[in-house]
Amino acid sequence: MAIRRLAEEGRLSGAVVHGGVVYLAGQVADDATLDAEGQTADILAQIDALLAEAGTSKRHLLSVTVVLADIRDAPAMNRAWDRWLDPAAKPARMTIQAPLVDPAWRVEITGIAALGPGAPAA
Known part of the structure; x- marks a missing residue:
């Protein structure tokens, strides 16, 4: 079964598609000067783009892990999450x-999604 790697960079792929599943690398904000809410919104936009490139969407997310540098940022992160989430x-x-890794990063998000209907498995 083929493996498809998306958004490859120096040490990792932004996402890997295999067996009908999309595995997202930990995503961090492009603009680390943003607060936790802004960084979360930035990351969620990146996740939308990666999932679209893979052939799926946030509606097919199975599992998400959010890492906060400071758990007190949870309410700010949740505000951005709640605006983005499909209820x-x-x-x-x-x-x-x-x-x-970078002290300026407040949030990192990773996840696993199923491929959307009709999307290539790899």
């Missing part, structure tokens, strides 16, 4: 606090 297609989600 009819909520994924399983976990939110944790952990140090991120």
Whole structure:
């Protein structure tokens, strides 16, 4: 079964498609000067783009992990999440606090999605 790698960069692929599933790498904001709400919105837009490139959408997200550098940013992150979320297609989600590689990053998000109908499996 083929493996399709999307948005490849130095050390990783932004997403990997295999066996009808899309695996998202941890996504961080392009603009690290934003607050946690802004970084979350930036990341969710990136996730939308990666899922579209893979042939699916947020409606097919199965699981999401949100990592916050400071758990006190959870309300700000949730404001952006709630604006973005399709209430009819909520994924399983976990939110944790952990140090991120760049201290300017407040949020990192990863997830797993099923491919949409008619999308290539790899």
